[in-house]
Amino acid sequence: YSVAAPAWDLHGYIIAPFLIRHGTEEQKASWLPHMVSGEHIAAIGLTEPGGGSDLKNLNTSAQLEDDGYIINGAKTFITNGHIANRILLATKTDRSLGAKGISMFWVNLNADGVSRGRNLKKIGNKAQDTAELFFDNVKVPAECRLGAENDGWRILMDGLVRERLVVAIRSMVIAEAAIDKTITYTKERKTFDQTVFDFQNTKFKLAEMVANVEALRPFVDRCIELQLTEDVTPELAAKVKLTTTEVADRVLDECLQLHGGYGYIWDLSIARN
Template sequence: MKRHLYSDDHESFRQVVRAFVDREVVGNVERWDDQRLIDREIYVKAGRQGIIGLSTPEEYGGAGQERDYRFRNVVHEEFAKVFATSLSSSFSLHDDIVLPYFAALGTAEQKQRWLPSLASGESIGAIAMTEPETGSDLRGIKTSGERVEGGWVVNGSKTFISSGQQADLVIVVVRTDPGGGSRAFSLLVVERGMEGFTRGRKLAKVGLHGQDTSELAFEDVFVPDGNLLGAAGGGFGQLVTKLPIERLSIGAQAIAIAEGIFASTLEYVQQRHAFGKPISDFQNTRFELASMSAELDVTRAFIDRCIVAHGLDELSAVDAAKAKLWATEVQVRTVDRCVQLHGGYGFMLEYPVGRAYQDARVQRIHGGTSEIMKEIISRDLVGR
């Protein structure tokens, strides 16, 4: 079935992304995984090509495509074709999560101060929500911001922070009202070099090895008034408004990766022989391929619909939760079935499917677990 998602402009952009991938990405994917870190320089190179900063307003050096997620989806698809999962996830954090916070909540001065360097890739952003004792329960956050003259003093710790080692600007979710309630939290921007801000371990993960994930600590870190992002006490509401695009991003990446692994597996089973004939000649293989193909096409149709809805400002939190829930479950199932079709070679990291198997599992956890997505959907259906 022909897709009608893209225009000529999107396909022209695809050629730019494809050339960038061939030139800057393909030869580095395994090295980034081995060194457990993506080179900072790739952000700057992507910025020069207009591959990051897509959602940033043009006056701040971006492409001004906040509503048209199709350009970002092209990046997902082209990265997935070469199995650059860690880079794709890192760019998604930067473009789909961090930059929209600054663009939507920043004052004119803050936008001028931060957005140009983020859009160009000269600065790397991160967002620090999760704490050692709080995962999906954001209301349990303990990192505190005590009001003092001219700003806040921040104390606490965060964990599982993507790009935590490299980030120059970290949006930190801080409890600024000890009394609690929906107005308990604020977003404070902690900058590289602030006294008392330290980075702990670069965490050893099951997958996504190239993307650094870290612990962060804040000990009497003074954050000036000028680094309050949005309204004081508005943090929780601000987080909620940005969750749909984060979940669309994860869902879009999930289906792109699943399609990439399926394509490589389809090629593999036609080349690999067992009992004197290609694996693809066995009925079980053909039926597995048929089932996966149908599931991927149906999933792609829903994700495409969500992308269009986002462009019309009609993507609901519930539909975003459905996209994230379903696409990540499909990704995990597809990769697992593709490993099985590879046999023993599917468990080898020299094959893309082996690395994809490692990388896929976290998709059902970060950005809100599958269980949280089901809770969101079920509340819409039958209430609390």
Template sequence: MAHWLFQEEHEMLRKSVRGWVEKEIKPHVEEWEQKGEFPRELFYRAGELGFLGLTYPEVYGGSGEDYLAGAVFVEELARCGSAGVAAGLGASVVIAGPQIYKFGSEELKQKFLVPTITGEKIGALGITEPNAGSDVASISTTARDEGDHYVVNGSKIFITNGVRADYVVTAVKTDPAAGYKGISLLVIEKDTPGFTVAKKLEKLGWNASDTGELVFEDCRVPKANLVGKENMGFYYIMQNFAWERLVMALEAVAAAELALEEAIRYAQQRIQFKRPLSKFQVIRHKLADMASWIETARSLTYHALSLFASGEDAVTAVAMAKVYACETANRVADEALQIHGGYGYMMEYPVQRYWRDARVGTIGGGTTEIMKQIIVNRLIK
């Protein structure tokens, strides 16, 4: 059912993305999950179809669409059944790309953003460290000024696309004594001497995406790779968090819907006590609850999206949407697994993947606890 927020052109895009997902992604999900990554060619294909540049201007190879178009792509990609695929493609254009587009020089845009939109280059955003997660101000990776270069030392962890990214937009301390006011962003290319991928991390979910631990040892980065102004990195990071968190809420709603569909399908097919599970009141009520939670999450998320897309202050609404949508995805996936009974615990059924993939939603992009802190701070102010 179409929603008032989306216009005809958005629904046409939705049909196009859904067709691509059904034909070129879904049939390969199980294989990619087993391999622990999806082929790099998928970036090229998504770029070729124009999906990676929806929210970027035509001058950089995008199509100049609005954030609603970006939301449609996110929703339909999430329905592929592998959050890892969605995370890998999204990390490049939703998390790394915007930092360069909004704050980078024209040189950086041409060198990194343009090939990211075409799918020729893969981007990542490097913020989290072993001892600094939600507390961005506490990062310890440093960038020492040495004339026309910065010398970077430190490490990053839990970086989506970190293993095969062509570049990482990296948060560093250019003024270690200044706290969050001393953070800058540098684009560090993967072949830069001193930059190594320490290891590919094994995860509970998102298995089709690569997540890496990165190490920088006397890594010399040209000053031309500074994003925006020195010591403004913290502010740049905060500005893009709203869109990143909104994307996670949109993905969570779509994933929850997928889990519900799987639960309904199983309940109609599984026979116990000589009748389908879908005939038992307890199961029917579970399905009704799950559907109600999803629609509530969708309404809250679309409200936040409408505010964000129209340029209004959406920080509180986005935080609320991320909390409720991601928590809902966990609840729905858990109920879907419960409806499957013992089979839900078996790897051959996709519901176990939906359950595993959903869990990180309340952690990544700002934990539920941090979101609640943002909400209450703004309520009190």
């Protein structure tokens, strides 16, 4: 179904484009080959303990000192936080500017002063690790700043469309895959002297799910087409993310119900979705 785990989505579809679009030629030549080879696994550091994703009020700071910056702060809910060795880190370089005082840094997670907390246990997305990260007087060279100082907000907003599209496409494929697997399962599973698929209610439910997904697919495809020319607006990206995630949630619930008690068994893929 050509859908990747969230760890790869973040590394390849979200972080790499940030570097491509906003890095200097020297930065791209230095950083991107290591990401392609897998030598460097990337994370992005936005969310903070207590503050959530309130980027305007970030507490993680980067203070200019000599030929680099000193970073202090903490991040939480960081996807790839335990497997990554590089992080695109959002920091405050000028608190007086609010959201416009954010700067982005490409930070080595093996540097002195970086520590990792526990691997947070979640009710879902078990294929990805989610970590707490701490930065204590971490020295970062000035050449590891992505974009200009205090230009982080613009950089992050530039990537918002792409991030929303990644979520939308993933949700669309998850829903399609769940329906395909459920059709196969209901045709094989027998109860009351017939297959589950033969029950009229099953056919009603499957038809409704297929109709909803097929009606939404052209919208997703159109957004992908527009993204190739960078014509997707943040509002359009928000719409496609909202609709696809809600449809995927409904489809997964209905598909799980059609699996009966086995839908709650971890051995079946519908339970893991």
